[in-house]
Amino acid sequence: GNSVTQMEGPVTLSEEAFLTINCTYTATGYPSLFWYVQYPGEGLQLLLKATKADDKGSNKGFEATYRKETTSFHLEKGSVQVSDSAVYFCALSDRDTGKLIFGQGTTLQVKP
Amino acid sequence: GAVVSQHPSWVICKSGTSVKIECRSLDFQATTMFWYRQFPKQSLMLMATSNEGSKATYEQGVEKDKFLINHASLTLSTLTVTSAHPEDSSFYICSAARLDTEAFFGQGTRLTVV
Numbered sequence: 001g002n003s004v005t006q007m008e009g010p011v012t013l014s015e016e017a018f019l020t021i022n023c024t025y026t027a028t029g030y031p032s033l034f035w036y037v038q039y040p041g042e043g044l045q046l047l048l049k050a051t052k053a054d055d056k057g058s059n060k061g062f063e064a065t066y067r068k069e070t071t072s073f074h075l076e077k078g079s080v081q082v083s084d085s086a087v088y089f090c091a092l093s094d095r096d097t098g099k100l101i102f103g104q105g106t107t108l109q110v111k112p
Numbered sequence: 113g114a115v116v117s118q119h120p121s122w123v124i125c126k127s128g129t130s131v132k133i134e135c136r137s138l139d140f141q142a143t144t145m146f147w148y149r150q151f152p153k154q155s156l157m158l159m160a161t162s163n164e165g166s167k168a169t170y171e172q173g174v175e176k177d178k179f180l181i182n183h184a185s186l187t188l189s190t191l192t193v194t195s196a197h198p199e200d201s202s203f204y205i206c207s208a209a210r211l212d213t214e215a216f217f218g219q220g221t222r223l224t225v226v
Contacts, residue, residue, distance in 0.1 A: 043118070
């Protein structure tokens with residue numbers, strides 16, 4: 001079945017450091033891929049998405065590229081800020097059912 | 113993006129009582145709504161999928177008699193936790209989607225059963 005695996009956290013970085021959060025997936029067919037962010041006490045917000053191989057999603061300085069050959073969708077940001085501290089979820093969408101399958105989430109802590 | 117409103121954002125109830133959580137799509141008609149449960153420091157677990165006018169489809173291991181889902185219209189779905197117990201305390205999140213679009217999430221409801 002479909003599944004998503006993320007790197008374990010927490011990830012602790014200093015402000016302006018480079019961020020990578022790894023995400024790999026297992027899926028039949030060609031799912032859409034997403035990164036969601038959850039700030040403390042809030043629901044999920046879509047950060048970025050990619051719907052087909054080699055697509056790059058980007059938003060707020062974050063980027064992720066849909067790599068079919070490595071079944072990966074790693075999240076990157078060149079310079080993190082304290083306000084980026086949150087939990088990040090990688091997810092895939094089953095094209096037939098619309099169901100979202102989430103990874104376990106990675107907590108990012110950015111220190112001043 | 114589209115707006116999904118979830119109400120209440122938090123609720124405390126006594127053990128044995130029932131709690132209803134509402135999920136509304138404010139600016140679009142959602143053909144499908146999803147209900148998730150999130151345990152502390154864990155990922156979201158899909159509980160059920162509901163389509164307007166039909167019975168919800170529950171994921172394996174989710175008690176349909178305990179978590180009643182009603183999707184009465186294209187803009188409203190409700191989750192009722194019946195006879196709540198402390199182990200039902202959790203963060204419940206809904207999402208709404210229409211054909212060929214991404215799902216949009218509500219802000220979540222934190223349920224505490226005492």
